[in-house]
Amino acid sequence: xxxxxEDPQALSIQEGENATMNCSYKTSINNLQWYRQNxxxxxxxxxxxxxxxxxxxxxxxxxxLDTSKKSSSLLITASRAADTASYFCATLRGSTxxxxxxxxxxxxxxxx
Amino acid sequence: xxxxTQTPSHQVTQMGQEVILRxxxxxxxxxxxWYRQILxxxxxxxxxxxxxxxxxxxxxxxxxxxxxRPDGSNFTLKIRSTKxxxxxxxxxxxxxxxxxxxxxxxxxGTRLTVL
Numbered sequence: 001x002x003x004x005x006e007d008p009q010a011l012s013i014q015e016g017e018n019a020t021m022n023c024s025y026k027t028s029i030n031n032l033q034w035y036r037q038n039x040x041x042x043x044x045x046x047x048x049x050x051x052x053x054x055x056x057x058x059x060x061x062x063x064x065l066d067t068s069k070k071s072s073s074l075l076i077t078a079s080r081a082a083d084t085a086s087y088f089c090a091t092l093r094g095s096t097x098x099x100x101x102x103x104x105x106x107x108x109x110x111x112x
Numbered sequence: 113x114x115x116x117t118q119t120p121s122h123q124v125t126q127m128g129q130e131v132i133l134r135x136x137x138x139x140x141x142x143x144x145x146w147y148r149q150i151l152x153x154x155x156x157x158x159x160x161x162x163x164x165x166x167x168x169x170x171x172x173x174x175x176x177x178x179x180x181r182p183d184g185s186n187f188t189l190k191i192r193s194t195k196x197x198x199x200x201x202x203x204x205x206x207x208x209x210x211x212x213x214x215x216x217x218x219x220x221g222t223r224l225t226v227l
Contacts, residue, residue: 033215042220043155043203088155097167098143098207100216102155 006089006103014111019076021106023089024069030092032065032072033100037086046074046087079110114138116219118204124225125194133189133222135204144187145205145216146179148172155203161187194226 006023013019023032031050035043049056049065049072056063062075076083086107090100117136125131137144146158160167161179178190187206191198201223205216 035218040201040223043205043218045215045217048215090155097162098145098160098216099157099168099170100145100147100155101157102147104154 006087006106008106009104010107010109012109012111013079015079015081017079017110019079019083019108019110021074021087021108023072023074023103025072025089025091025101026070027091028094029067030094032063033090033092034061034063034072034074035088035090035102037088037105039085043088076108079108081110081112084108084110116204116206116217118202118219118222120222121220122223122225124227127196127226128193131191131194131224133191133202133204133224135187135189135219136185137187137204137206138208138217139185141206141208141217143167143207143209143216144179144181145207146189147203147205147218148200149203149221150197150200158189158202191224194224196226199224199226 029051031048033048034046036046037043047058047061047063049063060077065072086105088102088105090102119134144161147155149155157170159169159173159179176192180188201221203221204219207214207216
């Protein structure tokens, strides 16, 4: 699989539940970034985690990074209907000058 | 809060025509990027730009594509002779310091439709 593969491809939950999305990658990275995209709209930056970090928090978001397993997870706690969107991870490889490699994304649907 | 802006939001053109997509990056940012997303597919890198020159380009960014920073605020992507397969959402992004450490902020995108 290519750099930055998210799973699951689709996730459907009820409001108030937690949503966990995973991302795997193949090569060494400088950092990994998570983005949200509402249908047909732009990419909103959520959080960046550097290769020497293991966990970061931002509001209801928690991101972990395991460089030994080349994987990351995004946890959204106490989800809301407004969290319905596609979530992408994007990696910055050590050898590139800013080129981000995006995964295919997880489509999250939160039902009220 | 500062944001990246893009114009137009939607561009429809005939195959073979030239299009210019415009972006205004965040004002103190130094690194600029173009990406595209074909419907239902991944976001793909096209090109990065720093210090008035291309830093890196992908295999997609062939001779039909060019970028320019014509003044202190705009950053443009030109497609010289559009093809049907150029139909996609095009995103501009910018970051303020070395990309290894900082986020890339994306604009809302320009939806290009080639007929």
